[in-house]
Amino acid sequence: MFTILTMIRAYKKSDRPEVIDLLRRNIPKYFDPSEERDLEKYLDDQMEDYFVYVEGFEILGAGGINYFPEEKVARISWDIVEPNAQGKGIGRKLTQYRINQLGENQNIETIIVRTSQHTFKFYEKMGFQLEKVEKDFWAKGFHLYQMTMRNH
Known part of the structure; x- marks a missing residue:
């Protein structure tokens, strides 16, 4: 019997095609086709x-984290999971x-996630509270x- 290694690790540029493909497999249920360009721009520049x-x-x-130190805010971004998983x-x-990573950062007071109607209940279960809908x-x-959550 052998064990399949599972881990969370930092993204590498060589992961880009596989991450883009993850997004494609989640279209149209969780993402609009137009969001592929947004993800590419995010991975390349943001x-x-x-x-x-x-x-x-x-x-x-x-999934990622973006930081807004002047506001003491971090934003959880671009969460994507393989549909079959x-x-x-x-x-x-x-x-x-990522919440644990941010918990070690004393300069971040609030964690934000911007999601859609398809996944907001997931984040609610994780402790985020709905702030606004657009x-x-x-x-x-x-x-x-x-949605927001207090850090620490």
Whole structure:
């Protein structure tokens, strides 16, 4: 009997095609096709901390953190989980990993997540509270659900 290695590690540029493919597999249920360009721009120019959940040699999830130190805020960003692996705790582990990382940062008072109507209940279970809703924010039929959590 052998054990499949699972870990959360820092994103590498070589992970880019696999992360883009994760997003594609979540279209149209969780993302609009137009968001692929946004993810590419994020990975190329806007990413600060980004992590991947790896099982064996396959990336099954990804998610990032962006920092706004002047506001003492961090934002959880671009969470994506392989559709066939959803419901198995990968999203929860990735989210908790980043919350734990932020818990060590005394300069961050608030954690924000901007999600859609499709996944806001997941973040609610993780302890985030709904702050505002904006219709058709991401794309037509994809509404913004902005949620916050106190850090520490």
